[in-house]
Amino acid sequence: MKIIRKIKELKTHLTKLSKQGKTIGFVPTMGYLHEGHLSLIKMARKENDIVIASIFVNPKQFGPSEDYKKYPRDMERDSKLAESVGADYIFTPTKNEIYKEDHKTYVEVEEIDSIMCGASRSGHFKGVCTIVLKLFNIINPTRAYFGKKDYQQLVIIKKMAEDLNIDIDIIGGDIIREEDNLALSSRNKYLSKRERENATVLYKSLKLAEDLIRDGKAVEKVKKEAQNFLLKNKYVKKFDYFDIRELYTLKEIKEKYPKNILIAAAIWIGNTRLIDNFIINR
Numbered sequence: 001m002k003i004i005r006k007i008k009e010l011k012t013h014l015t016k017l018s019k020q021g022k023t024i025g026f027v028p029t030m031g032y033l034h035e036g037h038l039s040l041i042k043m044a045r046k047e048n049d050i051v052i053a054s055i056f057v058n059p060k061q062f063g064p065s066e067d068y069k070k071y072p073r074d075m076e077r078d079s080k081l082a083e084s085v086g087a088d089y090i091f092t093p094t095k096n097e098i099y100k101e102d103h104k105t106y107v108e109v110e111e112i113d114s115i116m117c118g119a120s121r122s123g124h125f126k127g128v129c130t131i132v133l134k135l136f137n138i139i140n141p142t143r144a145y146f147g148k149k150d151y152q153q154l155v156i157i158k159k160m161a162e163d164l165n166i167d168i169d170i171i172g173g174d175i176i177r178e179e180d181n182l183a184l185s186s187r188n189k190y191l192s193k194r195e196r197e198n199a200t201v202l203y204k205s206l207k208l209a210e211d212l213i214r215d216g217k218a219v220e221k222v223k224k225e226a227q228n229f230l231l232k233n234k235y236v237k238k239f240d241y242f243d244i245r246e247l248y249t250l251k252e253i254k255e256k257y258p259k260n261i262l263i264a265a266a267i268w269i270g271n272t273r274l275i276d277n278f279i280i281n282r
């Protein structure tokens with residue numbers, strides 16, 4: 001496996017590979033890889049000739065009071081893990097390699113970028129779309145893989161690809177969970193032992209909402225019960241949202257449940273923001 005830091009060097013490799021007609025699977029990450037990322041790399045390995053994972057903690061998707069500086073970074077550990085599941089290249093550029101001082105261009109996917117995570121993380125998806133499009137332009141992959149834990153991100157990237165005629169298959173990988181059902185996330189590392197034990201409250205609240213929906217309870221009642229359940233746990237400092245939406249459009253469900261439903265939530269356990277979601281097909 002090759003580790004590449006410069007765009008020019010990566011392009012030299014990519015030109016050779018495209019002349020050979022190779023398909024390229026791309027897994028964008030911010031590093032501190034876990035089984036969720038590795039499952040995406042494994043999927044890319046099965047479906048493509050060449051697999052490239054990027055590791056870049058993108059400053060443009062963090063707000064000024066967010067965890068950009070403390071976001072976990074460990075290249076040595078990440079490169080071993082990526083290699084163990086068959087990545088051919090890691091592209092890990094510096095901030096200056098990606099963003100020149102006079103960077104002025106951004107990509108926005110209107111409306112769906114300002115609900116859910118976008119409501120409390122203003123500008124977050126603008127930063128995500130900008131880096132993802134830049135990486136797409138540098139790598140020009142055949143397929144790109146994103147985890148469904150960031151389900152809103154996946155919907156936004158698919159919309160960006162559709163709207164901007166980006167000819168890359170955008171593929172979602174299932175959420176990978178710990179044994180007690182906590183969704184894997186690089187941010188789980190921030191949790192203290194007691195916080196970690198209590199973090200399962202998020203999964204439990206989604207499960208509660210799913211059961212209530214299947215019992216035919218009204219949307220507002222489901223949300224209220226799930227929120228009360230969350231806030232009863234003293235480790236839950238606050239929640240940013242607990243939403244029930246149509247799966248593909250992310251439109252809020254007011255009354256009648258559609259066939260495909262997303263239940264998604266973002267909560268704070270101490271100083272750590274965690275997100276998770278359930279997909280229900282009725």
Ligand code: PAF
Pocket residue numbers: 028029030056058061128131132150153
């Ligand atoms: O999901 C992530 O880790 C990031 O948002 C991504 C897609 C790598 C862009 O920085």
